[in-house]
Structures are given as C-alpha cells and as structure tokens.
Amino acid sequence: MIDLSLFAGKPVAVMGLARSGLAAARALAAGGAELRAWDDGKAGREAAREAGLPLADLAESENWRGVETLVLSPGIPHTHPAPHISATTARERGAEIIGDIELLIRACPDARYVAITGTNGKSTTTALLGHILREAGCKLEVGGNIGRPAIEFEPLGDDGYYVLELSSYQLELVPSLACDVALLINIAPDHLDRHGGMEGYIAAKRRIFDGQPRGATAIVGLDDDESRRVYEDLSAASVKTGVRVIGISATQPIAGGVYALDRVLYDDMDGEATEIMALAEVETLPGNHNAQNAAAAYAAARAICLKSRTIVDGIRSFPGLPHRLQLIDKIDGISYINDSKATNAEAAARALASYDNIYWIAGGRAKEGGLTALDPYLSHVRRAFLIGESADHMAAELRGRVDTKKCGDLNTAIRDARDAALRDGIAGAVVLLSPACASFDQFKDFELRGIEFQRLVAEMPRGSLRNFKRGETA
Secondary structure (H helix, E strand, O other): OOOOHHHHOOOOEEEEOOOHHHHHHHHHHOOOOEEEEEEOHHHHHHHHHHHHOEEOOOOOHHOEEEEEEEOOOOOOOOOOOOOOOHHHHHHHOOOOEEEEHHHHOOOOOOOEEEHHHHOOOOHHHHHHHHHHHHHHOOOEEEEEEEOEEEHHHHOOOOOOEEEEEEEEHHHOOOOOOOOOOOEEOOOOOHHHHOOHHHHHHHHHHHHHOOOOOOOEEEEOOOOOHHHHHHHHHHHHHHHOOEEEEEEEEEOOOOOOEEEEEEEEEEEEEOOOEEEEHHHHHHOOOOOOEEEEHHHHHHHHHHHHHOOHHHHHHHOOOOOOOOOOOOEEEEOOEEEEEOOOOOHHHHEEEEEEEEOOOOOEEEEEEEOOOOOHHHHHHHEEEEEEEEEEOOOOHHHHOOOOOOOOEEEHHHHHHHHHHHHHHHOOOOOOOEEEEEEOOOOOOOOOOOHHHHHHHHHHHHHHOHHHHHHHHOOOOO
C-alpha cells in the first residue's frame, strides 16, 4: 500500500467508497489523516465500517471543519450534469478536489509515470504495455482504471514505472500529472453528459499531456479527426515544450511514428521505416483496432528505451484481456467471442471489423450516438440477436440492413445464435457478444455480463452439428 503519511494530522474527506475510494480511505487512515469518509450507498458505508474506518456524512456542514482536500470517486460528478453536493461544498469552502491517482503521484513523485487514455482500446494497450515491460524485467505496477486501485500499488522509486490507464473522469482529478510517456489512442463521443458535451470530453482527454517535462514523450493516434488535431497542436508546441510527439496509426504510414499496414507493424521513429512484425501471428490481438493498440504500446516501449526485439517478444506472448475479443471456445466449428467490454458503437464496430460471418449478440442500455459507427461493417453480420432494454430501438435502427431477432436475455440470444450458425453451416462462423451498449439494465457491469457469456458457452452441448445435419434441433 502507498504511504500517505504526508496527510498525517490533516482533515481529509473521501466521497465514494467503492473499490478505489475505499482503498484511498484505508491508506489515508493508515497514514494518520483525520479521515471523514462517506458514501451515499449503504453498501459502501458498510464496507467502510467493516474496514474500521470512521464515517462522516458529507452533506452535514460540521463534518467539513478544517477540510482542505476532498478525494472524490471518479464516478461521482463534480461539474456535469450536476455536481454532487460534496463537490459543491468543497468549492464553497476552497477545498481542492482530487482523485486517488493524485494521491499516488504526491506520495511517489520520483517514480516514472506512463499513462494511457482513449475512448477505446486503453485497457488492452495498458495491459499489453505492462506485459511487455514485465517480460523485459522492468520494475512496474499496472492499474488505475484497470486492475488494482492505484493506492494498493507497491511504492516505486526512480527505477520503476507506474503504468496507468486513465479515464476522462480520472484525468479531471489529477492536477499534478506530469507523464514521462503519455498516450492518447483515439477519441470518439462518449460520456458526453459528464463533460458538458464533446468539447469538454476532448478537453478532459487532452489533460493527459498537461505538465509533461522536457524530454518526455507524447504518443497520439492519427486515425480519427479529433486525435489528429491534438497531435497537430502538440507538434506545433513541441519546440517550446521540448516534448517529443509521436504519431501512431493502424491505417496509414506515419513519418517519425509507428504504424500498421495490412496488420504488419512498422517502426519509423528513427526516420527509417522498418518492418517489425506481422500481427497476424498474435491471436490475442485480432482486428485493425488491435493493430492501433499494438502500435501505441510499441511506441511507448521504444520511448522507454526497450529494444525492438524485446518489444516484439512481449507482443507475441501477450495473453490478451478478458471481455475484449476474448476467444472463449470453439464448438462444432463455431467460435464464441466475448467482447462484453464493447459498451459503445465505436468499440463494437472494431469487433465487427475483425470477423466475417458473425452471429452478433447486441443490446443493453443504449448510449448516445446511435449505431452509425457500425455502418461500414454490418455486411459482416449474418444476423443480430438483440437483448435488453435497447432491443426495440436497435431493431428499428438496423431494419433493412441486418436480419434481427429480439431475444430478451443473454441465455436466449446465445442459444438462438448457436442454432442459426449451425443451420447455416458456414465455415468460420462466429457468435460474437459485442453489445454496443452498457450492461446496467441486466447486469451490474460489463464484466459480469462477460462472465455470464462464458458460463453459458461452457454449458453449450457439443456434437450439435450432427443433429442439424439430420434436420433436428439442438
């Protein structure tokens, strides 16, 4: 656990006691802070009681006496669509509002920080980069928006790397962030209500580059217009800032950058394009979007001064991430792919682009933006099996373009998709869970949705193909 004794004797408020908030509260209490912890939910307060932490309702003014710091869970709004009362009170009293990542940075200022953000792909890129560095023998901790809360890391000195996945929510709460290497993979509309619109969302993502010292590296994807503008702005300022700016792409050559063409990775960081590896060799990184993730991780590892051969070895041995184009099983010639993490249309589009002959399971709680991003890849879908509260809306939006069936729940959808694939008898059929929606209508989170998919696949009967050939049902 990170030592937070720098807050010893100081009144500190913690609002939100889920995983990261509870870890921050524990570390602050262990460091001697005068803790005032609260959660609006009964479960969070009960978890704090079980941990022996003091609770103080932050809606009551007397509990703010002397507080100069509010540690706010990133899931709690502090600006849009309406600030939580704790954030409003903090501002009225002149207290700073920070997140748990800021606590890590203040406690471990000498470590080196590598941070990754993007609308899609940041978890895979973070895990891939962490795997590459770990295989190379580097001292590091990986987490943030993925894996363990940052406060549960081991303390690192100037010989270690904190590799952090940072969401737009987290980036708004880290005023001291100054990354040695910062990556922005891509930008697409997401969480717009929390940022007051697209401009606010972009501004939050751009904060990953704030405070970078001279000699640091900024890595930016060039496969969408918004990220390209960020790249151009950073490049124009680089003479003044002394930050090296590297472009990455999965679609086009990038002078001075890293890119993939037809899923072959090239390195031009030294001004001479060199073929590095064929990404087709890496089954855990399917699709063009993963070529972008691989380019980002490769560029970051090069910026950390790893040799190309070492990086390639790390990419080849990457085990992949759960719930992100995860091959669960192949039964009767049908591949079952868990991409439950695809909670918006842009992420689902990357999945549809990765396979042919798809029996697509989609739906849940719809997000803003509709399904327009899927349009170029709908020809890959044999049939869509729709679940959750968005099923009617998705069926209407897909009408005339994709044959759809409203299945209600995941259990029905996976069995109907299996039956359809068996009847069609097409080689290379894929039953793909890539919902393009949030999970909250039927599941607590995308992970539980993916776990349920895995369980249902594990229970799938084998040998059904013979029955279908005889015209029977499975």
